[in-house]
Amino acid sequence: MTEAVLPKERITQERINDFEEVVSTYSEEEAFQEAKRCLQCSNPTCILGCPVGIDIKRFIYQITQKDYQSAYFTIREKNNFPSICGRVCPAEYQCRKACILTKKGMSFASEQAINIHFLERFVGDWGIESGIDILQNKNEKISKFKVAVVGSGPAGLCCAGELARAGVKVVIFEGLHKLGGVLRYGIPSFRLPPQILDKEIDYLNKLGVEFITNCIIGKTKSLNELFIEGFHKIFLGLGAGVPSFLGIQGENLCNIYSANEFLTRINLMCSYDFPQFHTPINVGRSIVVIGGGNTAMDAARSALRLQKINGIPPNVTILYRRTEVEMPARRLEIEHAKEEGVNFRFLVQPKKFIGDENGFVERLICLECKLGEPDSSGRRRPIEIEDSEFEVKCDLAIVAIGLLANQILTTVTPQLRTDKYKDVVVDTETMQTSIKNVYAGGDIVGGEGTVIEAMGMAKKAATHIITGLLTSNKLCKFF
Amino acid sequence: MKIINKDIISHYNNIRIVCLEISAPDISKMAKPGQFVVLMVCKEGERIPLTIVDNNLEKEIITLIFQEVGLTTKLLGGLKEGDSLYALVGPLGNPTEIKKYGNVILIGGGVGIAEIYPVAKALKEEGNDITTILGVRTKQLLILEKEMEKFSHKFYITTDDGSYGKKGFVTDILKEILTDNLTYNLIYAVGPIPMMREVSELSKPYNIKTIVSLNALMVDGTGMCGCCRVTVEGKTKFSCVDGPEFDAHLVDWDNLIKRNSMYLEKERHICNLLK
Ligand SMILES: Cc1cc2nc3c(=O)[nH]c(=O)nc-3n(C[C@H](O)[C@H](O)[C@H](O)COP(=O)(O)OP(=O)(O)OC[C@H]3O[C@@H](n4cnc5c(N)ncnc54)[C@H](O)[C@@H]3O)c2cc1C
Ligand code: SF4
Ligand code: FES
Numbered sequence: 001m002t003e004a005v006l007p008k009e010r011i012t013q014e015r016i017n018d019f020e021e022v023v024s025t026y027s028e029e030e031a032f033q034e035a036k037r038c039l040q041c042s043n044p045t046c047i048l049g050c051p052v053g054i055d056i057k058r059f060i061y062q063i064t065q066k067d068y069q070s071a072y073f074t075i076r077e078k079n080n081f082p083s084i085c086g087r088v089c090p091a092e093y094q095c096r097k098a099c100i101l102t103k104k105g106m107s108f109a110s111e112q113a114i115n116i117h118f119l120e121r122f123v124g125d126w127g128i129e130s131g132i133d134i135l136q137n138k139n140e141k142i143s144k145f146k147v148a149v150v151g152s153g154p155a156g157l158c159c160a161g162e163l164a165r166a167g168v169k170v171v172i173f174e175g176l177h178k179l180g181g182v183l184r185y186g187i188p189s190f191r192l193p194p195q196i197l198d199k200e201i202d203y204l205n206k207l208g209v210e211f212i213t214n215c216i217i218g219k220t221k222s223l224n225e226l227f228i229e230g231f232h233k234i235f236l237g238l239g240a241g242v243p244s245f246l247g248i249q250g251e252n253l254c255n256i257y258s259a260n261e262f263l264t265r266i267n268l269m270c271s272y273d274f275p276q277f278h279t280p281i282n283v284g285r286s287i288v289v290i291g292g293g294n295t296a297m298d299a300a301r302s303a304l305r306l307q308k309i310n311g312i313p314p315n316v317t318i319l320y321r322r323t324e325v326e327m328p329a330r331r332l333e334i335e336h337a338k339e340e341g342v343n344f345r346f347l348v349q350p351k352k353f354i355g356d357e358n359g360f361v362e363r364l365i366c367l368e369c370k371l372g373e374p375d376s377s378g379r380r381r382p383i384e385i386e387d388s389e390f391e392v393k394c395d396l397a398i399v400a401i402g403l404l405a406n407q408i409l410t411t412v413t414p415q416l417r418t419d420k421y422k423d424v425v426v427d428t429e430t431m432q433t434s435i436k437n438v439y440a441g442g443d444i445v446g447g448e449g450t451v452i453e454a455m456g457m458a459k460k461a462a463t464h465i466i467t468g469l470l471t472s473n474k475l476c477k478f479f
Numbered sequence: 480m481k482i483i484n485k486d487i488i489s490h491y492n493n494i495r496i497v498c499l500e501i502s503a504p505d506i507s508k509m510a511k512p513g514q515f516v517v518l519m520v521c522k523e524g525e526r527i528p529l530t531i532v533d534n535n536l537e538k539e540i541i542t543l544i545f546q547e548v549g550l551t552t553k554l555l556g557g558l559k560e561g562d563s564l565y566a567l568v569g570p571l572g573n574p575t576e577i578k579k580y581g582n583v584i585l586i587g588g589g590v591g592i593a594e595i596y597p598v599a600k601a602l603k604e605e606g607n608d609i610t611t612i613l614g615v616r617t618k619q620l621l622i623l624e625k626e627m628e629k630f631s632h633k634f635y636i637t638t639d640d641g642s643y644g645k646k647g648f649v650t651d652i653l654k655e656i657l658t659d660n661l662t663y664n665l666i667y668a669v670g671p672i673p674m675m676r677e678v679s680e681l682s683k684p685y686n687i688k689t690i691v692s693l694n695a696l697m698v699d700g701t702g703m704c705g706c707c708r709v710t711v712e713g714k715t716k717f718s719c720v721d722g723p724e725f726d727a728h729l730v731d732w733d734n735l736i737k738r739n740s741m742y743l744e745k746e747r748h749i750c751n752l753l754k
Contacts, residue, residue, distance in 0.1 A: 175701055252738065278524050
């Protein structure tokens with residue numbers, strides 16, 4: 001079997017000086033070589049591993065035939081944003097893990113597994129560059145209907161795209177001043193350049209989707225007002241925007257950020273370019289990041305870049321309470337973080353922050369942990385070791401231990417049923433919420449997930465919204 | 480988001496207090512006393528919170544009043560009538576609980592006077608007896624005097640330099656009032672943190688419910704970042720979604736003062752560049 005083809009990456013010493021993209025898109029030749037490695041299995045297990053069921057075998061075959069247009073359409077049947085997902089999907093836990101070339105019993109994909117995500121990205125970028133658009137599949141019967149989409153993260157964008165393609169009039173309401181949700185304010189540009197996101201939004205524009213930013217549903221307008229304004233159905237893609245904190249002493253000292261705040265200041269407010277951009281960010285000489293997910297990796301790598309840009313010797317340490325195997329982050333990001341010089345310290349439980357006389361964080365007191373039995377997530381539970389207390393010096397700390405449901409809308413809309421995590425409850429068949437004609441999807445349903453899962457839910461909701469509109473159309477005719 | 484009207488309502492040495500009337504149909508429909516907006520002056524700008532001082536439903540206009548202190552407020556003060564903001568979102572935060580309390584003391588310090596104005600208006604409409612204490616450094620910096628006087632049964636003014644009203648601080652008046660034999664049911668105070676803190680310390684022994692509106696630093700203003708967190712009764716609260724009003728007796732003032740000075744150095748740097 002030939003070796004897997006990996007895309008080019010910028011050399012470490014160079015890339016840590018800026019926020020430009022690290023991984024390149026395959027060249028045609030690279031894509032061809034990688035695609036040729038695919039066995040074209042008669043029973044393609046990879047597809048089962050894809051949350052939206054892309055016909056992976058087929059699009060890879062089409063690449064080997066250099067029929068990129070067909071490959072593009074094959075992916076777009078199931079996935080609206082291949083250029084985005086090809087960059088951010090945790091493929092090693094999904095399609096690549098399910099690929100026949102992954103050794104049995106691995107907790108993530110083997111190196112040998114086909115690099116499906118890089119191929120997807122190649123096709124997606126080809127689609128953007130060649131400017132081909134997915135044709136509208138207008139259904140005249142529903143073109144008189146209006147749907148409001150709340151939130152412009154991947155869930156909202158995907159749902160809007162599906163509806164607009166079917167000819168429905170869609171208006172997206174976004175609370176922030178820019179579109180994209182986590183894709184804009186969370187995921188750094190060295191992983192997902194904003195231009196890629198802009199292209200996908202442009203496409204929605206072309207389909208006639210209207211965008212209203214700076215409008216928070218539940219604050220600026222109520223859900224009910226949207227119905228009064230003439231929207232027939234509403235989709236909620238509110239996301240899991242609320243950062244969790246550790247709840248330990250000293251957590252509100254100066255220079256302790258949530259990853260969301262740190263990343264928002266950088267990505268959305270461009271504070272790496274202070275004072276040209278006016279939002280400040282503090283940098284710090286020794287930075288700790290607490291957590292083991294993508295958010296922690298993104299925060300750590302961004303922090304390291306800020307240190308470089310500000311002429312401070314890089315010194316960023318990730319503290320995680322389990323070990324590397326249990327880290328939920330994409331493997332590639334863990335590797336990238338290591339290459340770039342981020343330190344890792346495993347089996348650590350933070351207990352208390354201590355500050356200096358000005359109220360700035362100075363030290364973090366931690367306990368060492370060992371791994372116990374697996375918990376409900378299937379990962380081995382960390383157990384604190386008594387009397388193992390030790391200190392980590394830090395003048396800036398970033399807490400990246402998870403996100404909770406955005407509650408801005410749900411707290412003022414009691415009819416909207418939520419579960420104990422304050423996530424919106426939906427009928428999993430139709431994605432309809434407890435309010436008729438209101439649907440939901442993405443991280444607001446079922447908690448923090450992935451871009452592709454958010455899109456999968458949005459797509460399902462869009463299908464049912466369209467069916468609903470078609471039947472209500474019949475009813476209209478009846479009367 | 481367009482500026483309909485702009486007034487410099489106070490000008491003293493280098494200090495200017497500016498009043499902007501901004502066209503904001505959706506916000507004006509929803510705004511209640513105690514709520515705020517988050518705005519950006521330009522696309523490079525910061526997101527800053529400002530209290531909605533007044534709203535005119537008919538004209539679909541909201542009023543903002545601010546003192547030019549940092550870069551953003553200076554840029555904002557530099558806008559002209561007809562200019563538009565880059566971003567404006569709201570109304571954010573929880574509204575003040577407006578009801579009949581009985582005897583209410585309202586205390587405003589500096590531009591904090593603007594922030595107690597909508598609350599004074601609403602509390603008056605509910606039939607409360609209002610005692611107002613306004614404090615400023617010097618006479619020229621006094622704003623909304625006439626308007627506030629209108630709502631007040633008793634009305635006091637203090638200036639640090641004695642140029643108007645009584646020389647001293649709002650807390651000097653508060654001390655006196657608290658020793659008279661009336662019962663007060665609520666104190667509502669907005670102003671510089673040291674002022675709010677002292678008000679809180681004075682009212683605590685009397686067990687009078689004391690509400691303050693905290694001016695924590697913010698980014699999104701929707702609970703998404705935690706920049707605005709404050710420590711209240713030992714617990715972490717997000718000022719933008721849990722506040723901005725809190726029970727003064729439970730606020731960790733030290734923590735708030737320190738967190739609010741987190742970017743002082745950066746702020747100085749950027750303001751120097753402006754010069
Ligand atoms: C730093 C970070 C890195 C990540 N990395 C990856 C990765 O590599 N791969 C991956 O698959 N996933 C990743 N994720 C997870 C992924 O980004 C989310 O699962 C996904 O964005 C969820 O999409 P969404 O549309 O549900 O919500 P969001 O992306 O959160 O978007 C919700 C949007 O709705 C807006 N909104 C909320 N309430 C209202 C309201 N009431 N009115 C108007 N607007 C409102 C918000 O402002 C926001 O823009 C990452 C997450 C973070 C935070
Ligand atoms: S399982 Fe792997 S080898 Fe088989 S078709 Fe899918 S990608 Fe190709
Ligand atoms: S300002 Fe971001 S959470 Fe309050």
